[in-house]
Amino acid sequence: MTDGEQSLADAQRRHWQNTYTVHPGMYSEQPSAPTVHGDDVYEHGGFAVHFPRDLVDALADGWTLHEVHPFKEGDLPLRLWRITQTLPR
Numbered sequence: 001m002t003d004g005e006q007s008l009a010d011a012q013r014r015h016w017q018n019t020y021t022v023h024p025g026m027y028s029e030q031p032s033a034p035t036v037h038g039d040d041v042y043e044h045g046g047f048a049v050h051f052p053r054d055l056v057d058a059l060a061d062g063w064t065l066h067e068v069h070p071f072k073e074g075d076l077p078l079r080l081w082r083i084t085q086t087l088p089r
Helices: 003-022 033-038 053-059
Strands: 042-044 047-049 064-073 078-086
Touching: 053 064, 053 078
Parallel strands: none
Antiparallel strands: 042 047, 064 078
């Protein structure tokens, strides 16, 4: 991490600690709906990677899902899906 990145990370940490101190009611022990939806979804090189099979099925709602082939690729531990689907006519 460069000095500039460390400085930014420190500033963000101070901001969030201050926000939590001033507004503790904004946070709960349960994750929010957007957090739950975004859990296990990451961006790498412009692609969404490492998401669970139930999300693949949910995103295919309204489509005919012909094949879902899981595979790993790249220098990161990327769990990807090759999906073959068609839009019903």
